[in-house]
Amino acid sequence: MHKWEEIIPEKERAIYKKAGFVKGELSLGGNIALLIIDVLKRQVKSNNAKIQTDHPMACSVENEITNIAALLKVCREKDIGIVFIVPLDVPQGGKAKYFGPTTTRPQTAYDPQYNLIVDEIAPQEDELIIKKTKASAFFETPLRSYLYRQKIDTLLVTGCTTSGCVRATVTDGFSSGFEVVVVEDGVFDRAEIPHLVNLFDMNSKYATVVSTKKVIEILTHKY
Secondary structure (H helix, E strand, O other): OOHHHHOOOHHHHHHHHHOOOOOOOOOOOOOEEEEEEOOEOOOEEEOOOOEOOOOOOOEEOOOHHHHHHHHHHHHHHOOOEEEEEEEOOOOOOOEOOOOOOOOOOOOOEOOHHHHOEOHHHOOOOOOEEEEEOOOOOOOOOOHHHHHHHOOOOEEEEEEEOHHHHHHHHHHHHHHOOOEEEEEEEEEEOOOHHHHHHHHHHHHHHOOEEEOHHHHHHHHHHHO
16 A cells, blocks of 8 residues: 555546556566665755754655665665766855756755765765756756666666656656656655655656565565
């Protein structure tokens, strides 16, 4: 059972089912890449991960960082490709306007400490970090070319926010021909309802949404 079933009425879920938006058993492809999107210190506050920030864009998380760390560990052990996605830095003293002048998101003073990936999942020296200027990790970045060159066919998507950069990346990944898997308890948002509604919709149309436990189980037995 998915948590979105608590807020999306059964009759509405039935409409999607009747239209054929039904997922079968998850089957990962032969060449996988793990995407970790925007898990920065400015994005996260968590008692479990011992991360606290007063940044206005921070999301409250519980076990998501721990789950991403567990999946990251397995991917490293299995030599699965890992790509960290982060916003493009702005000059010291400037304003963080990652999404352009028409954005309605808060424009906060840039502080380099906020733009670091959280310590629990810090990249290793040989792991790829791609910087983006818009919501999708694919928009005007080398990500698509890199994945094609590595012959990747399946993306495991984690990070935040579910309704923003995760969803934009998922839809572009789907449109680019990849099998997309969203790690249900490895993505998070600033509010619960947008998080759950977007998980439901992505699972219906563009991705398969499964738990960290299920993904690790498949990776452990398949690779």
